[in-house]
Amino acid sequence: MDEKQIIESLQFVLHPKLKKSLIDIGMIKNISVKGGAVTLDLALKSERSPLRKVLVAQIEKAVGALPGVSSVQVGIITLSREEFEKIFPRAPLKGIENVTHFLAVASGKGGVGKTTVAVNLALALAQHGLKVGLMDADIYGPSVPLMLGITETLAQKDNMIIPKEKYGLRIMSLGMTASSNEAFIWRGPLVSKMIHQLFDQVNWGELDYLVIDLPPGTGDPSIAVANAIPHCSILMVTTPQEVALADVRRAIELFHKTGQTIVGLVENMSYFICSHSEQPIEIFGHGGGEKLQEETGIPLLGTLPIDLELQQGGDSGVPLLVSLPDSATSNIFRTIAKKIADQMH
Structure with a gap:
């Protein structure tokens, strides 16, 4: 198992509003694989985001289903203003x-x-x-x-x-x-x-x-x-x-x-x-x-x-x-x- 397999498994975890992969829009960061333990960060607008529990559960399910994975740990980090505006561009006034x-x-x-x-x-x-x-x-x-x-x-x-x-x-x-x-x-x-x-x-x-x-x-x-x-x-x-x-x-x-x-x-x-x-x-x-x-x-x-x-x-x-x-x-x-x-x- 390597990082490439983790990325492929997460292609099917979509943002519910954008209908795009979390990987493709840059919300998955810092993937690490040590033995059977996988750690990664989920980048959200804030740590209190209502999407937090749903997305963490989907990530754990997708990655945990891979052969050889013994544990999945998802950390939460905050998107910078520039990152957030790039992912969620404002409708022009x-x-x-x-x-x-x-x-x-x-x-x-x-x-x-x-x-x-x-x-x-x-x-x-x-x-x-x-x-x-x-x-x-x-x-x-x-x-x-x-x-x-x-x-x-x-x-x-x-x-x-x-x-x-x-x-x-x-x-x-x-x-x-x-x-x-x-x-x-x-x-x-x-x-x-x-x-x-x-x-x-x-x-x-x-x-x-x-x-x-x-x-x-x-x-x-x-x-x-x-x-x-x-x-x-x-x-x-x-x-x-x-x-x-x-x-x-x-x-x-x-x-x-x-x-x-x-x-x-x-x-x-x-x-x-x-x-x-x-x-x-x-x-x-x-x-x-x-x-x-x-x-x-x-x-x-x-x-x-x-x-x-x-x-x-x-x-x-x-x-x-x-x-x-x-x-x-x-x-x-x-x-x-x-x-x-x-x-x-």
């Missing part, structure tokens, strides 16, 4: 099948200007001549429609939602489906389902970049995006003060655990330039982004000032990159966008 790059703008804390960064960064990428979409995944408090001055309702064609087009962007937000004062009350499973639909049932078309505005924190929306698009890159937004850095650290840890690539940090509200002085006033402290860069090794791509015109653009529905494209702050956004594009390519 129809809406984003022609999107090249995904960039989620995230923060651990609310009120740091994450949506402002997402909107103007998307516009900066578009001004580089790229095809860009903007998805508002902040399903609890969608504010992208307000910042872009969009009041029209969504249209559908061929059972797909058509994103709105404005300022050279293709835009989708749940804020386009309800009145501005209506509260969205979502629990975990509904959150994940809704995020999935924003990817699958919105006809984004051909895009170079889909910029995704995530809600603050480390909850279901961020996890749902990570699960739906494992190769989605992350841009972290913070402000200089320690209370913001503490929350950003937690968010960074989440994305490291989900295997996302963090392309960089942006420090918002870094300083204020008063009309009476050229000396910057650091209202919220100094060096938070640099400190985080030193701690994590994640590059600090840019620092943005407290800019009244940037805030007014968000309130008026005409973003700064549109109203004042040649301003100093607009140029900072374009520099950040170029650094991201260079890195992601």
Whole structure:
């Protein structure tokens, strides 16, 4: 008896859903034969897989029936993410099948200007001549429609939602489906389902970049995006003060655990330039982004000032990159966008 005979006997042990041999799909590993004792490993998604008992019993029966086998010992190991996705490829999400790059703008804390960064960064990428979409995944408090001055309702064609087009962007937000004062009350499973639909049932078309505005924190929306698009890159937004850095650290840890690539940090509200002085006033402290860069090794791509015109653009529905494209702050956004594009390519 040798390993070849073991492999031949296991050709008839099939995965119940795939109807393929466990040998052929790579779920049998580390076969060893010593005398009449056979040991091997069964690779599953988790050690608690409901298929564990059934498959172990079938393996023991198939191998144990061979002449000369005195014992069969089946160990359980866990498939890596890459192995699992190769064996069980995900059904492609129809809406984003022609999107090249995904960039989620995230923060651990609310009120740091994450949506402002997402909107103007998307516009900066578009001004580089790229095809860009903007998805508002902040399903609890969608504010992208307000910042872009969009009041029209969504249209559908061929059972797909058509994103709105404005300022050279293709835009989708749940804020386009309800009145501005209506509260969205979502629990975990509904959150994940809704995020999935924003990817699958919105006809984004051909895009170079889909910029995704995530809600603050480390909850279901961020996890749902990570699960739906494992190769989605992350841009972290913070402000200089320690209370913001503490929350950003937690968010960074989440994305490291989900295997996302963090392309960089942006420090918002870094300083204020008063009309009476050229000396910057650091209202919220100094060096938070640099400190985080030193701690994590994640590059600090840019620092943005407290800019009244940037805030007014968000309130008026005409973003700064549109109203004042040649301003100093607009140029900072374009520099950040170029650094991201260079890195992601």
